[in-house]
Amino acid sequence: MLPRQNSVYSASHGFQPEEIKEKLSAFPGGSVDLLKQEESGLAVLTINNPSRMNAFSGSMMVELEERVAQLETWTQGKGLIVRGASGTFCSGSDLNAVRAISNPQDGMKMCMFMQDALTRLLRLPLVSVALVEGRALGGGAELTTACDFRLVTRDSVIQFVHKHMGLVPGWGGAARLVHIVGGRHALRLLGGALKVDPELGLQMGLADGLLEEVPDAGGAERDAALRQAEDWLSSYTKGPAQVVQATKRAVVSGRELPLTEALRAEKEVFGTVWGGPANLRALASKTKHK
């Protein structure tokens, strides 16, 4: 199998995705569901294993990678919301699966597989938001960092519980956390396994917005949170998919590459929109930015 363009690992790193997929598939349960709204260009990815607080079974890890692969080829896509089912985000790896693969070899394979899938998720040319309701623990906290933004509800807690598990993040969460909040805050969050409520999240820059509570909404509360997240995201996904995707690509290059390489990558992206339909329309209409 050829390495994917946005992958972190290849065969030269000993990465054999088919081998670990087979192993992970032996731990079934739950699902990772993708709903693409072609008209708006927004998609919702739902981590769905409510009887285990949306923990990732082995088969869900495999499904996550498959959903990311589907999104990588979505040319009309603009935005993505990642959420958990039934009012909570995700409680990390399914501890039953973790126990069964707790040997170092399998641990390394799972680590590479999830780092790869989540890095590809973050590198998607879509503006992505983690909608954090309830708890995001361990790998669930790591998953929130694989989105461009995090929106939290009043009851939310993000907690990197790894230290309490005798671990460090293994899904790329430590590296991404340092980029998001800086080294000092990352060390506090990981070293202290701090419970990040909305106030602390906003103060440290881990959370990008607090969604309003909808009084007496009952079962509609969850849909209300999703609608609010869609509204929030729509400010960044207005306009043609080609331009939204180009914007995200330029940011990914700037975020990840040394300056000279980032500038060259930005030039390539610029070439895809310069003189393109949206650019020509804007020039013809003598757009004013009042």
Ligand SMILES: CC[C@@H](C(=O)O)C(=O)SCCNC(=O)CCNC(=O)[C@H](O)C(C)(C)COP(=O)(O)OP(=O)(O)OC[C@H]1O[C@@H](n2cnc3c(N)ncnc32)[C@H](O)[C@@H]1OP(=O)(O)O
């Ligand atoms: C590399 C591993 C690391 C990573 O990937 O980076 C990890 O993610 S390790 C996993 C980290 N997560 C945990 O350790 C979560 C442990 N669970 C809890 O702390 C609590 O269950 C909770 C999530 C805080 C919820 O508490 P509460 O509201 O009191 O509900 P219950 O405890 O009754 O949970 C309901 C049900 O869900 C099961 N559950 C929850 N999380 C997991 C999980 N990660 N794996 C497997 N099962 C999980 C829990 O056991 C309950 O099941 P039953 O006992 O059968 O009712």
